[in-house]
Amino acid sequence: MHLTGFMLFSPAPHTQLSWVYPPEKIRYQWHEVEYWEEIARTLEEGLFDAFFFADAWGGGDRTAIRWAIQFPRHDPLVLIPRLSAVTERLGFAVTMSTTFYPPYMLARKLATLDHITKGRIGWNVVTSINDSEARNFGVELPPHDERYDRADEYLELVDALWGSWEPDAVVMDMEAKVFADPDKVHRIDFAGRWYSSTGPLNVIPSPQGRPVIFQAGSSERGREFAAQWADCVFAVGGTPKRCLAFRNDLEERMQRRGRDPAALQIINFCGPVVARTQAEAEALAAEISERIPAEAAIANMSGHWNMDLTALPPDTRLSALGEIEGTRGMVEAFQATGDPTLAEVARSYLNMASQEAFVGTPEKVADTLQDLFENGGVDGFQFSPQWYAPDYYRDIVDLLIPELRNRGLVRDRYTGVTLRQHLSQTAAD
Amino acid sequence: MHLTGFMLFSPAPHTQLSWVYPPEKIRYQWHEVEYWEEIARTLEEGLFDAFFFADAWGGGDRTAIRWAIQFPRHDPLVLIPRLSAVTERLGFAVTMSTTFYPPYMLARKLATLDHITKGRIGWNVVTSINDSEARNFGVELPPHDERYDRADEYLELVDALWGSWEPDAVVMDMEAKVFADPDKVHRIDFAGRWYSSTGPLNVIPSPQGRPVIFQAGSSERGREFAAQWADCVFAVGGTPKRCLAFRNDLEERMQRRGRDPAALQIINFCGPVVARTQAEAEALAAEISERIPAEAAIANMSGHWNMDLTALPPDTRLSALGEIEGTRGMVEAFQATGDPTLAEVARSYLNMASQEAFVGTPEKVADTLQDLFENGGVDGFQFSPQWYAPDYYRDIVDLLIPELRNRGLVRDRYTGVTLRQHLSQTAAD
Numbered sequence: 001m002h003l004t005g006f007m008l009f010s011p012a013p014h015t016q017l018s019w020v021y022p023p024e025k026i027r028y029q030w031h032e033v034e035y036w037e038e039i040a041r042t043l044e045e046g047l048f049d050a051f052f053f054a055d056a057w058g059g060g061d062r063t064a065i066r067w068a069i070q071f072p073r074h075d076p077l078v079l080i081p082r083l084s085a086v087t088e089r090l091g092f093a094v095t096m097s098t099t100f101y102p103p104y105m106l107a108r109k110l111a112t113l114d115h116i117t118k119g120r121i122g123w124n125v126v127t128s129i130n131d132s133e134a135r136n137f138g139v140e141l142p143p144h145d146e147r148y149d150r151a152d153e154y155l156e157l158v159d160a161l162w163g164s165w166e167p168d169a170v171v172m173d174m175e176a177k178v179f180a181d182p183d184k185v186h187r188i189d190f191a192g193r194w195y196s197s198t199g200p201l202n203v204i205p206s207p208q209g210r211p212v213i214f215q216a217g218s219s220e221r222g223r224e225f226a227a228q229w230a231d232c233v234f235a236v237g238g239t240p241k242r243c244l245a246f247r248n249d250l251e252e253r254m255q256r257r258g259r260d261p262a263a264l265q266i267i268n269f270c271g272p273v274v275a276r277t278q279a280e281a282e283a284l285a286a287e288i289s290e291r292i293p294a295e296a297a298i299a300n301m302s303g304h305w306n307m308d309l310t311a312l313p314p315d316t317r318l319s320a321l322g323e324i325e326g327t328r329g330m331v332e333a334f335q336a337t338g339d340p341t342l343a344e345v346a347r348s349y350l351n352m353a354s355q356e357a358f359v360g361t362p363e364k365v366a367d368t369l370q371d372l373f374e375n376g377g378v379d380g381f382q383f384s385p386q387w388y389a390p391d392y393y394r395d396i397v398d399l400l401i402p403e404l405r406n407r408g409l410v411r412d413r414y415t416g417v418t419l420r421q422h423l424s425q426t427a428a429d
Numbered sequence: 430m431h432l433t434g435f436m437l438f439s440p441a442p443h444t445q446l447s448w449v450y451p452p453e454k455i456r457y458q459w460h461e462v463e464y465w466e467e468i469a470r471t472l473e474e475g476l477f478d479a480f481f482f483a484d485a486w487g488g489g490d491r492t493a494i495r496w497a498i499q500f501p502r503h504d505p506l507v508l509i510p511r512l513s514a515v516t517e518r519l520g521f522a523v524t525m526s527t528t529f530y531p532p533y534m535l536a537r538k539l540a541t542l543d544h545i546t547k548g549r550i551g552w553n554v555v556t557s558i559n560d561s562e563a564r565n566f567g568v569e570l571p572p573h574d575e576r577y578d579r580a581d582e583y584l585e586l587v588d589a590l591w592g593s594w595e596p597d598a599v600v601m602d603m604e605a606k607v608f609a610d611p612d613k614v615h616r617i618d619f620a621g622r623w624y625s626s627t628g629p630l631n632v633i634p635s636p637q638g639r640p641v642i643f644q645a646g647s648s649e650r651g652r653e654f655a656a657q658w659a660d661c662v663f664a665v666g667g668t669p670k671r672c673l674a675f676r677n678d679l680e681e682r683m684q685r686r687g688r689d690p691a692a693l694q695i696i697n698f699c700g701p702v703v704a705r706t707q708a709e710a711e712a713l714a715a716e717i718s719e720r721i722p723a724e725a726a727i728a729n730m731s732g733h734w735n736m737d738l739t740a741l742p743p744d745t746r747l748s749a750l751g752e753i754e755g756t757r758g759m760v761e762a763f764q765a766t767g768d769p770t771l772a773e774v775a776r777s778y779l780n781m782a783s784q785e786a787f788v789g790t791p792e793k794v795a796d797t798l799q800d801l802f803e804n805g806g807v808d809g810f811q812f813s814p815q816w817y818a819p820d821y822y823r824d825i826v827d828l829l830i831p832e833l834r835n836r837g838l839v840r841d842r843y844t845g846v847t848l849r850q851h852l853s854q855t856a857a858d
Contacts, residue, residue, distance in 0.1 A: 009541070011608060019601070022603075023603055029601070032544075057534070057537070059631060065608065065614045066609070068608035071631055072609075072630075072633050073631045074537070075541040075542075077506075077507065078507060078509075078510045078545060079545060081507045081508065081511040082510040082545055085511055086514070100531065100534065101534075102566050105529065105566075109504050112503040112508070113507050115461075115462075115503065116462050116507060132627070135626070136533040136628065137531050137533055137534075138624055138626055172440075172458070174450065174451075177449050177722075178495060179440060179494065179496060179497035180501075181494075182491035182495050187489075196567035197567055198561070198564040198565055199489070199565065200489045201501075202489060202500055203503050204501050291606075293606075
């Protein structure tokens with residue numbers, strides 16, 4: 001079972017108002033690097049595969065500012081190198097948009113990061129969905145499917161850049177004063193429909209060669225993209241049956257491309273509320289759910305779904321919103337429960353404290369995860385903190401991980417060094 | 430006297446083949462983070478103001494690959510956070526191009542870095558001069574002066590983003606559950622000729638508010654830009670008289686804008702070869718100069734001047750090259766020596782080991798620097814390593830800095846915490 005820890009470089013990840021916490025328990029605030037160092041050390045202690053950073057470039061309306069809904073959001077790319085200094089094996093995955101990063105820039109930053117982290121970097125590929133991001137860049141977003149067509153071309157280009165140095169090109173012969181063999185460093189002269197670059201990349205081959213590729217889109221076009229490029233796909237979840245259908249669908253798409261389905265890890269989003277007793281966990285979950293104002297949850301949905309829902313009456317039905325392009329998996333999960341109102345959706349939107357099976361003792365939550373792992377074709381879990389993040393992860397590592405380890409479901413040591421090695425570590429290793 | 434340490438994240442900064450060094454003396458190679466950590470610690474021990482990273486996005490022809498001429502070149506932006514972990518006061522300045530970074534992206538990265546370094550970040554503004562960079566991004570460079578017109582607009586935009594949060598906007602009131610006051614976080618709705626962005630920035634006010642602005646262009650248009658925006662300007666140097674003329678020119682331009690000339694620091698490029706005895710220093714300088722192949726030096730000039738000089742006969746006269754737009758200060762300095770050939774220029778191009786006044790004992794080199802400081806209106810020096818960088822800086826800090834300190838020319842402690850405070854620290858502090 002592979003584990004990743006989800007965060008935004010912000011006051012709160014997905015759970016609205018998770019930054020509200022008894023002040024006397026707060027050691028560091030989210031904008032201080034020590035807060036992140038503590039989380040990174042905790043995840044490494046728990047032998048997580050990676051520390052995952054979501055990211056986006058927009059937001060900032062009045063509601064978001066008031067409640068800190070995915071805003072502010074600092075740049076995770078320049079935080080990760082700092083966290084690599086206090087960890088030795090933990091991987092890092094960073095979200096970067098193919099819409100806003102020029103490909104040569106992205107390829108170079110990730111290759112450099114792979115050197116700095118000594119092979120521990122992954123890239124979560126997003127195409128960006130939010131108009132407020134586009135407005136910050138003074139551009140308009142291409143339509144959804146075209147963004148993926150562009151992303152395909154983008155990946156071809158950055159892949160070519162990462163391959164522009166042959167693995168043995170660097171010689172550094174002090175005697176002959178030859179740095180590298182010019183016959184083994186190649187221009188790529190890529191000229192696509194949307195992107196072009198001559199290369200070669202100005203970074204020597206990095207420990208992993210290329211970063212591990214993460215992806216999370218669940219649309220038809222997003223799945224095609226994942227089947228082509230992803231090493232690891234994030235899924236929203238649901239029942240084991242629903243998870244298995246998702247896996248089967250992705251595997252078929254991979255096979256059609258001649259890719260080995262075993263090369264893909266599917267990681268489910270989760271955010272369990274774990275405590276020593278069931279009563280304690282339920283009290284905590286109730287407190288979390290109560291704290292979330294519907295207004296804040298609706299603002300969060302607005303950002304993810306790229307629709308301003310804040311002006312609509314809270315009793316608006318989901319069906320009245322028409323086509324929602326953003327985070328299809330989530331929308332579908334809500335639609336499957338009937339045709340709820342915005343207020344009803346808001347109550348449970350990304351609020352894992354509202355999901356009974358994820359609230360309880362270590363044994364109970366381990367049962368839930370084990371069921372998805374064994375019967376849902378799920379390879380692992382992406383945790384999202386439900387309260388002050390350093391303490392949330394502390395509890396997961398102190399309470400839940402030992403239970404998973406007792407069951408032989410998670411590693412008891414890192415056998416590899418790079419993130420790619422962690423993700424391919426199996427129970428047999 | 431303010432001191433900065435110049436590097437590229439590459440095998441060699443300006444001095445060709447400075448990566449060639451007795452293998453038994455090499456502790457870490459340039460692509461390993463430990464190499465950089467050692468330099469950063471050494472600069473902090475020497476109480477330097479900042480560790481400075483030049484940068485560019487191009488290069489990579491056969492000659493450059495063979496000799497490692499400004500290529501490869503990894504991304505310094507993701508190295509600096511790592512170096513901030515092993516230092517407490519040392520500032521960092523990073524080169525970022527207004528041509529290749531979207532303004533919102535740059536503003537956010539630098540503001541985040543200012544948080545991560547706790548107020549120790551500076552930005553060296555460049556507009557990019559090299560066609561090979563543009564080709565990597567699939568674009569064409571605008572003409573020289575238009576690049577500066579764009580840069581002016583760019584600075585206006587990022588300055589507005591950095592000001593989009595009022596200093597006291599963040600409340601983080603746990604009781605009332607208010608993160609920030611929406612009345613104190615503003616959209617900027619910037620719509621310029623080349624750039625637009627709505628804002629607000631998604632980063633809360635950082636320790637310095639905005640990064641320290643460095644600039645190095647010496648053209649007419651570059652000076653106008655510096656007079657408008659720069660906190661610190663890098664100059665190529667020359668005689669005290671020539672330096673003073675440069676200072677007077679910049680001061681006049683600042684006064685015309687109503688800016689206080691005292692707000693600007695002028696830092697001269699240098700790379701002394703210092704040893705305990707004059708004979709030792711001269712032997713070292715001779716060894717360095719001898720090692721540099723004309724072919725490598727000409728390739729280096731080609732990159733800086735954005736002209737392919739490698740195909741020309743080595744006896745081509747400078748005057749035959751026509752207008753050279755790139756690094757005017759350097760070109761002028763060579764023109765002032767007559768009309769040398771490419772081979773002659775190559776011998777001394779950015780090779781400080783060839784400059785008699787910068788080769789010698791600590792006393793002699795301190796005399797040279799003191800003269801420029803006292804009679805040339807120069808506020809400090811940017812050092813560029815002439816050999817394996819960790820050892821080069823070790824020698825500067827062990828040999829030259831104590832001599833400068835004995836003369837009361839450099840600080841004996843940091844009185845401030847931020848880079849801006851370091852640069853405004855005076856002898857009286």
